[in-house]
Amino acid sequence: MSDRRSEPTEIPPLLLGEGLVKTYPDGDVRALRGVSIAVAPGEFMAITGPSGCGKSTLLHLLGGLDRPSAGEVVFRGRPLSDLDLDSYRASEVGFVFQAFHLIPTLTALENVQVPMFAAGIPVGDRAGRARRLLEEVGLSHRAGHPPRRLSIGERQRVAIARALANGPSLLLADEPTGNLDSASQREILDLLSRLRADRGVTLVIVTHSAEVAAEADREIRLRDGLVVG
Amino acid sequence: MGYLRFISRNLRGRPARTTLTALGLSVAVSAVMLLTGISWGFERSFLAIYRSRGIDLIVVRAGISDQLSSNLDASLEDELRAIPGVSQVAPSLMDAVSFEEANLVSVLTSGWEPGSLLIEGLRILEGRPLRPGDRRVVLLGRVLAMNLGKSVGEPIDIAGERFEVVGIYESASLFENGGLVMPLAELQRMMGREGQVTGFVVVAAPGVDPRELGRTIERRHQGVAAVPSGDYVKENIQLRLARAMASATTAIALVLGSIGLLNTMAMAVAERTGEIGLLRALGWRRSRIILLLMGEAGALGLLGVAGGAVLAAAGARGITMAPTSRGFIEPNLSPLVLAIGLAMGLGLTLLGGLYPAVRASRLEPTEALRHE
Ligand SMILES: Nc1ncnc2c1ncn2[C@@H]1O[C@H](COP(=O)(O)OP(=O)(O)OP(=O)(O)O)[C@@H](O)[C@H]1O
Ligand SMILES: [Mg+2]
Numbered sequence: 001m002s003d004r005r006s007e008p009t010e011i012p013p014l015l016l017g018e019g020l021v022k023t024y025p026d027g028d029v030r031a032l033r034g035v036s037i038a039v040a041p042g043e044f045m046a047i048t049g050p051s052g053c054g055k056s057t058l059l060h061l062l063g064g065l066d067r068p069s070a071g072e073v074v075f076r077g078r079p080l081s082d083l084d085l086d087s088y089r090a091s092e093v094g095f096v097f098q099a100f101h102l103i104p105t106l107t108a109l110e111n112v113q114v115p116m117f118a119a120g121i122p123v124g125d126r127a128g129r130a131r132r133l134l135e136e137v138g139l140s141h142r143a144g145h146p147p148r149r150l151s152i153g154e155r156q157r158v159a160i161a162r163a164l165a166n167g168p169s170l171l172l173a174d175e176p177t178g179n180l181d182s183a184s185q186r187e188i189l190d191l192l193s194r195l196r197a198d199r200g201v202t203l204v205i206v207t208h209s210a211e212v213a214a215e216a217d218r219e220i221r222l223r224d225g226l227v228v229g
Numbered sequence: 230m231g232y233l234r235f236i237s238r239n240l241r242g243r244p245a246r247t248t249l250t251a252l253g254l255s256v257a258v259s260a261v262m263l264l265t266g267i268s269w270g271f272e273r274s275f276l277a278i279y280r281s282r283g284i285d286l287i288v289v290r291a292g293i294s295d296q297l298s299s300n301l302d303a304s305l306e307d308e309l310r311a312i313p314g315v316s317q318v319a320p321s322l323m324d325a326v327s328f329e330e331a332n333l334v335s336v337l338t339s340g341w342e343p344g345s346l347l348i349e350g351l352r353i354l355e356g357r358p359l360r361p362g363d364r365r366v367v368l369l370g371r372v373l374a375m376n377l378g379k380s381v382g383e384p385i386d387i388a389g390e391r392f393e394v395v396g397i398y399e400s401a402s403l404f405e406n407g408g409l410v411m412p413l414a415e416l417q418r419m420m421g422r423e424g425q426v427t428g429f430v431v432v433a434a435p436g437v438d439p440r441e442l443g444r445t446i447e448r449r450h451q452g453v454a455a456v457p458s459g460d461y462v463k464e465n466i467q468l469r470l471a472r473a474m475a476s477a478t479t480a481i482a483l484v485l486g487s488i489g490l491l492n493t494m495a496m497a498v499a500e501r502t503g504e505i506g507l508l509r510a511l512g513w514r515r516s517r518i519i520l521l522l523m524g525e526a527g528a529l530g531l532l533g534v535a536g537g538a539v540l541a542a543a544g545a546r547g548i549t550m551a552p553t554s555r556g557f558i559e560p561n562l563s564p565l566v567l568a569i570g571l572a573m574g575l576g577l578t579l580l581g582g583l584y585p586a587v588r589a590s591r592l593e594p595t596e597a598l599r600h601e
Contacts (some may be wrong), residue, residue, distance in 0.1 A: 065510055065594045092513020101598065102505045105242025106235075119513035123231040139387045162511075 012077065013038040014202050015170060019071035022057050022225075031057040033225035034071070041169070044196060046213040049222035055206040056174055058222065063095060063172045065089045067224065075170075084132060090118035094163030094201075096173035100155045102147040108134060109143040112165055129163040135162040136198075137191060147160040153184030160161045160191060164199075171195070173205045177212060189215055236524045243497075247529065250493040254577060255532025257486035260569045266417060266545060266560035274403040279458035281401035282350035285439035287461040288446060291426035292453040295466050297323055299427045301453065303417075305429035309429060312446060313577050314389075314437040319345035320426040322416050325399045326388055328410075330460050331377050337408030339425075340416025348410070356381035356396030363412050365513055368396040370406040381546065384559035387411075387421060431455070479569075483576060486533070490581025495516070500588040505589045506534070506597020515590035522589055526582025534574035536566060 002089055015038070017116075022032040024152045031054045039045055041064075045056045047055050062086040080088065094115075103109050112130035121129065134140050137157040149156055157175060161170055174193070175184035189212060196203050205212060213219045221229040240247045263275070288309065289299040309318045322340035327333065341347045341360035351358070354371060367387065369379060374397045379385055385392050400406055401596070417423050431446075433439045443455035462468065498505065508518055545560040 060595050065598075086512055086514045088512075089510065093512075095510055097598070101503065101510075103504055103507070105238045106230075110230045110234070110238065114235075114508065115511040117235075117513070117517065118231075126230055166512075206511075 001186060007172065011040055014041040014043075014076060015204075016074040017058070017071065017227065018069045019063060020058065020061055020073070021070035022054070022061065022066070023069045023076065030225055032061070032068070032091050035222070035225070035227055036071075037220055037227065039202060042196070042202055044216045045205070045221065046195070046216035046219045047204065047206045047227075048098075048208070048213050048219055053222040054225045055222055059067065059172050059174050059206050063093045065171075066074075068092065076105070086118070090115060091166050092168050092170055094157050094165070094168040094171045096156070096163050096176045098175040098178040100147070100159045100179075101144040101209065102155055102158060102162075107144050107146055108139060108150065108154075108161075111147070111158055112162045115158075115162060116166040119210055130161070132167070133164055134158070136164070136195075137161045153180055153187055155160065156184070156188055158197070160188070164195070167199075170200065170202050171203070173203070175206055176206060177207070177209060182211075185211070219226075232524055233567070234268050234277070235521065236528050239497075239525055240528055240536070246493060247532075250489060250529050251483055251536055252534035253440060253489045254486050254530065255536030255540050256535025257482035257489075257577075258533050258570045258573055259544060261573055262537060262541035262562060262566050263470075263544045263560055264475040264478045265569055266541065266562045266566045267548070269563065269566065270403075270559045270561035272468055274559065275465065275468060276459070277402035277407060278400070279462070280431070282346055283432055284346075284430045284458050284574050285402045285433040286338045286431040287428060287432060288448070288453055288455045290337050291447075291452050295373045296427065297325065297480045299389065300422075301426055301428060303424050303426050305453070306330070306429060307449065307468060308450070312442075312449065314434050314442045314445065316434040317346050318438075319347045319430050320413060321347060321428055321430060322413055322425070323420065324420055326571070328377060329517040330563075333373075333376060335405055338409060338416065339405075339410045340413040340415045341410055346432065351398035351405070354397045354399050356394070356572045358396060358398075359410070359412055363395070364409065364415065365390070365392050365592065366395040366415075366575070367392045368398050368410040369394055370408050370410075370559070371397060371399045373405040373409055374428045376407075392421065410557050415535060430458075431516055435485075453483075463517060470532065479573070486573070486577045487580035489583065490526060490529060490577050492581075493529070494522065494585040495584050497525065498522065501589075502597050503590060505592055506594045509592065509594035510598060518590040522586035523578065523582050526578045526586065530574035530578035533577065534570050537570050538562075540564075542569070 017035055017037045020032050020035040023030050032040060035058055047058060049055055049104060062067050064080055075088065075092065103114065109127065112133050113126040116126045123217050131140065132220050134143050137160055139157050142150055142154060150158065180188060192203060195201055205216065206212055220227060289296060290301055293299045303320055306320050308317055309315055325335040326337045326338045328336060334562065343361050343363060348358055359368065374380065379394050381394055381397060383394050386395055417425065433442050437580060438458050443457060446455035447453060505518060518583055541562060549559055
């Protein structure tokens, strides 16, 4: 592991970004210009910064949704470039998006089961497992509803249940409260910290909200593709 | 939830599109089933003329393409009978007549000799068979009698001459059921073809190879073709036309149907770019996404086949009942025809579904997720 910076603990980091650069070919956008971060197991980290500074790009690289132009993401000591990204995303990472991205033709219960296909969870176990997850996010009474019949806050809770479907060690959320009113934001924040306490899951949240950032163990500020604090 | 559930949710979640696509496929599949069924029904009915009487060989003029244009001397009968290995011979003169008032054209008219093996192959339902010396009498096939509304004892006008219906018969062949039979001499006189016949049917003696016997006959008589009945039916020009039409329709339907499916699947993929990106983000492999979308295409294909079978059955009923084709065309919707429809549905799925599915699987997850 990198010893260039002093880590707050001696525990090896769960996730490490080393000198991450991301250049988008169209328009030659340099979204990240050399970002290094370390995420400790069980940590709650907030990533903040002005619009367009590269927060989502960084989260996508950490979650194996995209590959860096230069630099390396290391998960539990193994570079992602050596891993099969599909199975990394399926079993180690849970994603939560600002726009929820629930499938409109499926019920809440079925939406939660979607990632289970990719992790090889037997068909017969999926519904029961999804039911327990909906219970965990307080939505068992909405299991049969399609997303359009759920409130905005409920939709995000279904998305969180879905992110937990395969028991990931890492929860990556891109402005999970960006579409919510302050009451719902509070609920989602409470839910996430409870999940962290109960499951020991590591949480990385991209946010514009000072309230969310204040809740985190640590805040990483980005500006123009660089870490500024 | 497994794949089937997921697929059915996706299809039922967009009912209008699913219904319209399946309907379009159904029309294509039913056209293929019907035409194939008609051409096979045709062949079966034709073959039954010979099979039901144990006829091994058809003797006609060599080099003719249409059986009605064949022309042989009636005296050939005795020479054929003398060939070793020939058990029975019967002459036959054929023509087509119309009954305009009943809207029936091209009714098969056979001139046969009373007591010949051709007449023996008919089951007389009413009245009597032909007798030696009969003049101005006809036997009507069951379906023709029904279509004309004639029964035994009634007069009937054929090509300007008055005949009497003396019997109504049933045959194993639909063609014959829709046709009529008169004494050979009467048809020869009416057509002005005295002493001539269209051809002969030959039954080989037990243990004699019909193909070999046919070659013997052809060696002895220049200008004569002696064809095994199965081959004769296969080479029949009308039948070949029907078969060619069925294949051409199949090809056209396949192209149109797969373009329809391609369009639907391409739309489904374009509309669901975000959803497909999401699946990739959740760890779905490319192959899994192809499987899901091909499953949807396949389900549409199967719906199309099922709907096509229903449409084809309804169409077959319509054709069997319609005045112009009644007693004349009987589509044969056998399991094999259904299998052809099924194969077509799967072919459509592969042709129309694969490209959009593969394209969808190539979407980058981040790119697709930005799609809102
Ligand atoms: N696929 C892409 N192709 C080209 N440019 C891109 C692409 N994705 C992001 N960018 C650009 O990269 C930069 C960083 O984008 P990113 O989405 O990471 O910013 P962000 O910090 O998440 O912004 P926001 O707070 O508005 O979500 C922006 O200038 C953006 O326009
Ligand atoms: Mg962003």
